[in-house]
Amino acid sequence: MNAPQLDALVASASQGVEFDGLSVAADSEEYRVEIPGERLETDEAGLRAFAEENPWYVSNWYYWTRTVGSEGARYAFLRWIEDAGRPVGERYEALSTGVSRTWGQLRVSATIGEDGKRRYALGHVDDAESASLDTYSDPLAARELVKLDDRGRYRPLSTAPTLPTGWEYPNLDGEDLVRTVDFIYPATVENWHREREGELDVTHFREAAERQSGIYEIVSQLSVEELEAAAETCCVDSQCLKRRQWDEDEETDLDVPRGDGEFPCREPCSLFVTAARKFVTLGREEMRSYEFELTPTEKEQIEEIIDAVAEGRTDEIREADLNEGANRYRARYLRARRMPDGELSGTSTYPED
Amino acid sequence: MQALVIVGHGSHLNPGSSRPTFSHADTIRETGVFDEVREAFWKEEPSFREVLRTLESDEVYVVPLFISEGYFTEQVIPRELRLEGWDVSAWESGDGVSADHATLKASDVEKTIHYCGPAGTHDSMSDVIVRRAESVTGDSEVGDGFGLAIVGHGTERNENSAKAIEYHTDRIRESGRFDEVRALFMDEEPEVDDVTDFFSTTDIVVVPLFIADGFHTQEDIPEDMGLTEDYRRGYDVPAEVDGHRIWYSGAVGTESLMADVLLERAAEAGADVRGLSDGDASRGVADD
Numbered sequence: 112m113n114a115p116q117l118d119a120l121v122a123s124a125s126q127g128v129e130f131d132g133l134s135v136a137a138d139s140e141e142y143r144v145e146i147p148g149e150r151l152e153t154d155e156a157g158l159r160a161f162a163e164e165n166p167w168y169v170s171n172w173y174y175w176t177r178t179v180g181s182e183g184a185r186y187a188f189l190r191w192i193e194d195a196g197r198p199v200g201e202r203y204e205a206l207s208t209g210v211s212r213t214w215g216q217l218r219v220s221a222t223i224g225e226d227g228k229r230r231y232a233l234g235h236v237d238d239a240e241s242a243s244l245d246t247y248s249d250p251l252a253a254r255e256l257v258k259l260d261d262r263g264r265y266r267p268l269s270t271a272p273t274l275p276t277g278w279e280y281p282n283l284d285g286e287d288l289v290r291t292v293d294f295i296y297p298a299t300v301e302n303w304h305r306e307r308e309g310e311l312d313v314t315h316f317r318e319a320a321e322r323q324s325g326i327y328e329i330v331s332q333l334s335v336e337e338l339e340a341a342a343e344t345c346c347v348d349s350q351c352l353k354r355r356q357w358d359e360d361e362e363t364d365l366d367v368p369r370g371d372g373e374f375p376c377r378e379p380c381s382l383f384v385t386a387a388r389k390f391v392t393l394g395r396e397e398m399r400s401y402e403f404e405l406t407p408t409e410k411e412q413i414e415e416i417i418d419a420v421a422e423g424r425t426d427e428i429r430e431a432d433l434n435e436g437a438n439r440y441r442a443r444y445l446r447a448r449r450m451p452d453g454e455l456s457g458t459s460t461y462p463e464d
Numbered sequence: 465m466q467a468l469v470i471v472g473h474g475s476h477l478n479p480g481s482s483r484p485t486f487s488h489a490d491t492i493r494e495t496g497v498f499d500e501v502r503e504a505f506w507k508e509e510p511s512f513r514e515v516l517r518t519l520e521s522d523e524v525y526v527v528p529l530f531i532s533e534g535y536f537t538e539q540v541i542p543r544e545l546r547l548e549g550w551d552v553s554a555w556e557s558g559d560g561v562s563a564d565h566a567t568l569k570a571s572d573v574e575k576t577i578h579y580c581g582p583a584g585t586h587d588s589m590s591d592v593i594v595r596r597a598e599s600v601t602g603d604s605e606v607g608d609g610f611g612l613a614i615v616g617h618g619t620e621r622n623e624n625s626a627k628a629i630e631y632h633t634d635r636i637r638e639s640g641r642f643d644e645v646r647a648l649f650m651d652e653e654p655e656v657d658d659v660t661d662f663f664s665t666t667d668i669v670v671v672p673l674f675i676a677d678g679f680h681t682q683e684d685i686p687e688d689m690g691l692t693e694d695y696r697r698g699y700d701v702p703a704e705v706d707g708h709r710i711w712y713s714g715a716v717g718t719e720s721l722m723a724d725v726l727l728e729r730a731a732e733a734g735a736d737v738r739g740l741s742d743g744d745a746s747r748g749v750a751d752d
């Protein structure tokens with residue numbers, strides 16, 4: 112607590128203060144002040160003395176009502192970070208050593224700075240113990256920082272679980288913290304807040320599809336079975352950290368797990384709609400029968416290859432691990448043996464041509 | 465409080481697509497004129513659907529970083545922003561190049577939205593094209609003895625894209641600064657492939673009216689004009705083609721002066737830009 116904070120408290124007493132267990136009221140020269148377990152009726156000097164003995168209550172009140180401004184998504188998010196439902200004393204104890212929360216793949220930590228001001232640190236969850244990180248302070252830098260994953264590939268979906276590592280924002284104030292998070296996971300804080308307030312405006316698939324125009328108009332043709340497969344393809348936790356809150360429509364839930372993410376997905380995103388458009392065109396083809404000659408192991412190998420690609424595991428398969436079906440030598444051998452002229456088992460895709 | 469939102473196309477495939485939007489947004493942030501400046505994209509995040517809720521300001525100026533009036537600026541963006549009662553007639557642009565602005569409410573936020581016409585059809589875009597010619601030639605007086613080709617996509621889905629090209633071509637021609645000024649297209653006549661057929665000047669500056677560099681401006685156009693056999697090997701500036709010297713500038717949208725066009729759009733829609741010195745946001749900012 113510092114002198115301006117105390118002066119602000121005294122000045123606010125006549126309108127009444129009620130915040131996080133601190134209560135102050137004034138009636139002409141008479142003050143009443145209360146914290147859990149203590150209550151005092153006194154004059155201004157007495158109020159000041161009481162505040163000096165309980166500085167945390169004052170600096171806490173000042174930080175939340177004056178520095179942050181007590182409403183909206185930013186306020187709610189910053190309060191959530193320090194689990195502000197707890198008593199002030201307990202919170203200050205915890206903040207003195209630091210408290211952390213996970214937001215997608217972000218780790219947000221809060222500590223107490225001078226006069227109750229919170230300081231925040233932001234980084235990748237996997238970098239919590241890492242010593243050699245590039246440090247940043249400008250929220251705007253986050254846009255470039257998260258554009259590519261650790262393998263150097265472009266990340267078109269901000270909430271894909273491929274957030275790059277190796278960087279940190281060691282010291283942000285509350286406003287810059289929320290701006291930085293908004294550059295990394297845009298609109299997640301706002302939508303999370305709306306959800307907590309019971310005001311999340313979910314747009315279900317059918318309604319979102321209805322709205323599409325141009326080349327995306329056809330996504331409304333997606334059947335419910337295809338929609339289930341599409342959600343399983345794009346929206347599960349291994350692919351996207353948002354928690355899917357949209358379904359086929361208001362009445363019809365999808366069976367695919369929604370995910371355990373902290374922040375909600377309120378409607379199919381542009382990547383999903385683009386994928387859905389492709390799935391509609393794939394679904395237009397008629398099934399036909401093919402006959403292939405493969406050994407049982409070769410059939411399993413094809414399944415293993417599909418699995419490895421679908422799970423993004425191909426990089427993990429060791430060069431010389433010939434027991435892995437999706438190993439490169441195994442795949443090359445299969446191709447050499449079973450794909451003369453590039454077609455599986457020599458079977459033409461369009462035999463009639 | 466007032467906010468500026470720059471809305472761009474973005475891309476699922478090309479990480480560079482959003483860079484011009486970011487860099488113009490940063491230029492405008494530095495002026496301090498707006499309490500908030502935010503980028504939003506069709507293919508990236510925040511999406512058009514969710515950008516407005518991330519702002520604290522009650523007055524929001526939305527400027528599309530798009531070249532033409534048409535499908536995106538008239539249908540997609542207003543629909544996705546949930547602008548209530550939007551109708552393209554509010555822009556009073558009968559000819560496809562005269563959009564101004566409209567003031568509306570968005571249905572998911574309590575804010576006033578000033579929806580502006582695209583950067584590409586604003587008059588000051590002609591200045592950006594000329595500035596691009598200056599920067600690629602390294603000559604702030606460029607014009608005498610030079611031809612200027614402004615290159616567009618062509619008709620495709622949207623006939624207005626050609627109108628924007630023609631509009632700036634006419635304006636720059638009328639200014640008399642260059643010996644010759646022509647509009648050329650990628651997929652319709654007159655075609656950029658035959659650029660040297662259309663000019664009698666030895667020197668031709670070629671400026672593509674595109675927002676971001678990508679496939680079209682870095683691969684197709686240089687190869688079509690014969691600047692290079694294979695875009696991966698790059699090309700010279702200027703490059704000799706059929707006895708002409710072609711000064712190819714790359715996408716005009718990366719020119720830093722674009723930030724001024726965005727600011728002018730917002731100012732004309734009523735944004736308070738009094739904090740701005742000389743109305744030139746990009747002064748002293750290096751081109752990149």
Ligand code: SF4
Nearest residue numbers: 346351376379380383
């Ligand atoms: S639609 Fe699916 S992939 Fe897209 S943001 Fe939502 S949960 Fe993620």
